[in-house]
Amino acid sequence: MISMTQHSNNNLKKYSHQFDCMTTPCEVQLYSADAKSAEKVARLIERNTRRLEKKYNFFSDDSLIAKINNREQGIVNIDKETHHVLSIVQRLSAATQGHFDITVGTLKQCSKQTTVAKIEACRARLKPFIGADKWRLTENNIHFSNKFVKLDLGGVIKEFAVDQAGEIAKNENMAALINFGGDIYVNGNKPDGSPFNIAIKNPKNPQENIAILQLSNQGLTTSAHYERSTLVEGESYSHIINANSSNNKSNNTSVILSATVISHSVLTSGIYSTSLMVNSNLIVDDDINIVMIDDKLRLHQNIV
Numbered sequence: 001m002i003s004m005t006q007h008s009n010n011n012l013k014k015y016s017h018q019f020d021c022m023t024t025p026c027e028v029q030l031y032s033a034d035a036k037s038a039e040k041v042a043r044l045i046e047r048n049t050r051r052l053e054k055k056y057n058f059f060s061d062d063s064l065i066a067k068i069n070n071r072e073q074g075i076v077n078i079d080k081e082t083h084h085v086l087s088i089v090q091r092l093s094a095a096t097q098g099h100f101d102i103t104v105g106t107l108k109q110c111s112k113q114t115t116v117a118k119i120e121a122c123r124a125r126l127k128p129f130i131g132a133d134k135w136r137l138t139e140n141n142i143h144f145s146n147k148f149v150k151l152d153l154g155g156v157i158k159e160f161a162v163d164q165a166g167e168i169a170k171n172e173n174m175a176a177l178i179n180f181g182g183d184i185y186v187n188g189n190k191p192d193g194s195p196f197n198i199a200i201k202n203p204k205n206p207q208e209n210i211a212i213l214q215l216s217n218q219g220l221t222t223s224a225h226y227e228r229s230t231l232v233e234g235e236s237y238s239h240i241i242n243a244n245s246s247n248n249k250s251n252n253t254s255v256i257l258s259a260t261v262i263s264h265s266v267l268t269s270g271i272y273s274t275s276l277m278v279n280s281n282l283i284v285d286d287d288i289n290i291v292m293i294d295d296k297l298r299l300h301q302n303i304v
Contacts, residue, residue: 012175012191017042021049022158024181028165031175031191041172045165049180052164056157058105068142069105069150075141085153085160086137088267093132096275096282103130105152159183159221159270166219166266182222185266186215203257203293211291211299219266223273224258254294256280262289262303 015038017028028045032038057063068076078086093100106129110122129148136143162178166185169176175188177196186196195216199209203224213220259276261269264287272290276282280292280300292300 013038015039015042017046019046019049021046022053022161022180024158026180027178029177029179030169031188037172037174041169041174041176044168045178048164048168049161052157052161056153058108058152058154065151065153071144071147074144074147076144077140078142082142083137083140085156086142089153089156089271090132090137092268092271095285096271097279098132099275099278099282100155100271101130101132102151102153102156103132103134103149105150105154106130106148108150108152155270155274156267159219159265159267162266163219183266183270184215184220186218186220189216200260200291200293201258202297204297210293210297213260213262213291213303215262218262218264219269220260220262221266221269221273222258222260223270223277254296254298256292256294256300258293260291260293263287 011033012031013033013035015030015032015035017030017039019026026046026049028042030038030041032041054060055064058065058069060066064078064082068078089100089102093102106126107123110119110126113119113122126148129146134145134149135151158180162180162183162185165178165180166176166187169178169187175190176186178185178187184198186198189195195214198213198215198220200211200213200222201224202208202210256277259273259280261273261276261284263269263272268288272282272284272288276284276290276292284290284302289303290301291303294300
């Protein structure tokens with residue numbers, strides 16, 4: 001069911017549609033003159049999101065990712081959409097100096113171990129088989145250098161789904177705010193012409209906001225170690241895994257607790273925000289805005 005809020009300016013009303021997908025709550029806010037048009041767009045977005053979840057679910061035995069990871073040969077044929085996504089990932093992985101690496105899915109099986117010693121031994125055994133150089137693309141195929149490497153698009157497909165949701169709204173000339181578990185894309189402006197306000201959470205108390213950003217035709221993601229972690233023998237293992245040596249300190253040696261990135265797409269923002277949690281000194285392009293929050297709750301940003 002889509003809900004409606006009357007807007008004070010012109011004939012546009014705000015319609016909201018919620019659903020759960022990709023293990024996260026998803027909300028679509030659309031500004032439309034009528035409920036029928038808004039519901040059409042909302043349903044298209046939900047249907048496409050569920051399609052992507054089914055296709056790229058790391059934990060599903062019948063997903064495309066399962067087919068790729070359970071391959072018997074070193075070459076797997078892939079469709080155009082998958083090639084497109086992997087091409088973006090390949091380019092941005094290089095731009096982040098390999099700090100964003102979808103082959104860390106190889107290490108996910110280590111989380112099943114019950115002791116720190118076993119987890120570390122598992123990771124040490126598998127790390128030689130992962131890295132951006134362990135796979136490559138040709139026109140219709142993905143090639144692997146070894147049989148052990150597994151791809152995990154968990155840090156990619158949700159962001160890609162938000163970008164596609166924005167495109168669906170854009171194709172219908174509908175201003176929208178898409179929010180899938182904090183991965184946000186804003187299409188256009190609010191009916192009064194003002195940008196959308198997006199809050200950044202206090203990483204020490206996620207119930208509080210620490211800053212407000214304004215977005216228009218942009219994608220935003222925030223990565224933080226507080227979001228998801230596993231505790232084993234008192235040792236906390238973040239959901240952010242990296243094969244390279246970790247360096248999430250800013251220039252003044254304080255520890256970075258969260259990294260928010262704003263760019264032209266949610267996928268780009270997501271890859272950079274994850275990478276900045278691994279190396280906060282990573283150089284980003286001039287058109288990418290970042291806001292990092294350290295353990296003293298100070299903001300490190302390049303937004304003027």
